[in-house]
Amino acid sequence: MSNDSSKLMLENKSVWERADAKLRERYFGFAKEYAGFLDVGRTERLAVDRLKELAEQQGFLPVEKVKSWKAGQKIYAINRGKNIFLAVLGQEPLENGANLVASHLDVPRLDLKQRPLYQDDELGQALLRTHYYGGVKKYQWVNIPLGLYGKVILRDGREVDLAIGHDDDDPCFVITDILPHLNKKDQADRKSGETIKGEELVVLCGGIPVDDAEAKSRVKLAVLEHLNKKYGMDEEDLISSEIEMVPLIKSRFIGFDRSFLGGYGHDDRICSYTSVRAIFDVKDPMRTVVAACVDKEEIGSEGNTGMQAMFLWNFLGDLMALNKPDYSEAALRRCLSHTRVLSADTNAAVEPNFKGVHEMSNAGRAGYGIMMVKYTGHAGKSGASDANAEFVGRVRKIFNDNNIPWQCGAMGKVDEGGGGTVAKFLARLGMEVLDCGPAVMSLHSPFEVVSVADIYVSYQGYLAFYQAG
Ligand code: MN
Ligand code: MN
Numbered sequence: 001m002s003n004d005s006s007k008l009m010l011e012n013k014s015v016w017e018r019a020d021a022k023l024r025e026r027y028f029g030f031a032k033e034y035a036g037f038l039d040v041g042r043t044e045r046l047a048v049d050r051l052k053e054l055a056e057q058q059g060f061l062p063v064e065k066v067k068s069w070k071a072g073q074k075i076y077a078i079n080r081g082k083n084i085f086l087a088v089l090g091q092e093p094l095e096n097g098a099n100l101v102a103s104h105l106d107v108p109r110l111d112l113k114q115r116p117l118y119q120d121d122e123l124g125q126a127l128l129r130t131h132y133y134g135g136v137k138k139y140q141w142v143n144i145p146l147g148l149y150g151k152v153i154l155r156d157g158r159e160v161d162l163a164i165g166h167d168d169d170d171p172c173f174v175i176t177d178i179l180p181h182l183n184k185k186d187q188a189d190r191k192s193g194e195t196i197k198g199e200e201l202v203v204l205c206g207g208i209p210v211d212d213a214e215a216k217s218r219v220k221l222a223v224l225e226h227l228n229k230k231y232g233m234d235e236e237d238l239i240s241s242e243i244e245m246v247p248l249i250k251s252r253f254i255g256f257d258r259s260f261l262g263g264y265g266h267d268d269r270i271c272s273y274t275s276v277r278a279i280f281d282v283k284d285p286m287r288t289v290v291a292a293c294v295d296k297e298e299i300g301s302e303g304n305t306g307m308q309a310m311f312l313w314n315f316l317g318d319l320m321a322l323n324k325p326d327y328s329e330a331a332l333r334r335c336l337s338h339t340r341v342l343s344a345d346t347n348a349a350v351e352p353n354f355k356g357v358h359e360m361s362n363a364g365r366a367g368y369g370i371m372m373v374k375y376t377g378h379a380g381k382s383g384a385s386d387a388n389a390e391f392v393g394r395v396r397k398i399f400n401d402n403n404i405p406w407q408c409g410a411m412g413k414v415d416e417g418g419g420g421t422v423a424k425f426l427a428r429l430g431m432e433v434l435d436c437g438p439a440v441m442s443l444h445s446p447f448e449v450v451s452v453a454d455i456y457v458s459y460q461g462y463l464a465f466y467q468a469g
Pocket of ligand 1: 104267346
């Protein structure tokens with residue numbers, strides 16, 4: 001009988017223990033490139049623009065420009081500026097299915113309301129009303145510099161893109177908070193979920209009135225005059241806009257040893273970036289490989305840019321048409337049901353202060369590799385996609401065969417809470433799907449934290465999955 005417990009028992013091991021100096025250098029180099037992407041792609045639209053630029057440098061062509069099927073051909077498609085889909089055509093017919101890695105580019109933030117601008121007359125301040133997007137702890141969004149990003153459609157149809165705060169000499173915006181000296185009655189006794197309430201997420205945006213002493217709301221008017229002079233906008237134009245208030249905190253390495261990377265939007269731009277970088281490095285795949293970076297995951301994958309929309313179906317249909325212009329509906333359905341998917345999304349990593357919400361044998365740790373999550377959901381696996389054993393076995397084998405450090409786990413203790421991903425929407429199409437991505441600390445905060453090692457390991461894991469037969 002063998003006494004070698006390492007062969008029988010599954011043990012968690014830090015990625016750093018397996019990485020020599022050369023590999024560590026690669027981790028840091030890759031993390032730096034990723035940090036650059038995170039700081040440029042602060043909204044889903046900007047992230048799509050940057051990924052498109054990188055894809056074009058790698059020879060990817062827009063799907064409309066490709067006229068016939070050629071194995072190795074690199075193709076991309078963009079949906080409404082908020083999704084990007086990339087593919088490398090395989091040697092096998094697409095009817096056999098694709099290897100797909102699906103991630104999301106939207107991140108929790110504060111959206112402006114449709115009529116956001118008002119003046120507090122007693123203070124002589126102009127303010128913007130917001131409605132938060134996705135799951136946020138509202139108290140985390142005060143007292144930090146915010147940028148104003150988005151698109152406005154003017155009365156005459158012209159489009160204006162805003163990114164105020166993006167450049168270092170730009171002004172920024174902020175939600176102010178009460179000082180500790182005076183918060184005893186009005187704030188300190190509130191429950192933490194109400195420390196700042198939804199309607200209190202109002203953004204300071206102006207304080208100088210127009211000269212005209214007779215005018216009403218003179219500070220608000222001054223803001224509107226500024227917007228008009230600079231962008232040709234008036235107040236009604238804000239009705240047809242999508243404006244996001246986004247933290248301006250830049251990505252920074254953390255710790256004496258720089259072992260972590262802090263930044264805004266790891267969930268889930270880390271998976272979008274690593275899955276796209278991985279598809280760039282796929283060479284002559286047997287099966288067609290696809291990276292899908294979508295929007296609206298944080299609010300349930302709804303709308304025509306969310307994973308529940310038909311865009312992926314349409315994109316695969318466009319690829320089928322390259323193979324066979326008169327392909328049948330049945331052939332496309334076979335492609336869908338033979339497609340294998342990693343739902344590339346971040347999961348919770350245990351924090352030193354709140355271990356109690358996790359069951360430690362089934363919890364994610366930052367720096368312990370890509371996390372395989374068989375099921376998400378909450379309370380009795382409700383709402384989970386729940387990958388089948390066969391597919392978990394396949395992915396596990398791919399990772400083991402390629403020496404990809406992995407861990408497995410769930411979001412928290414049974415009945416503690418939960419969450420979901422795009423997995424179930426792809427499973428509905430008949431695809432095999434497993435949730436798989438890095439574990440993140442301070443998830444959904446304005447400054448999320450990942451292990452530098454897990455960034456590179458995610459890239460390696462997605463690359464190995466794409467290339468598996
Ligand atoms: Mn996510
Ligand atoms: Mn999320």
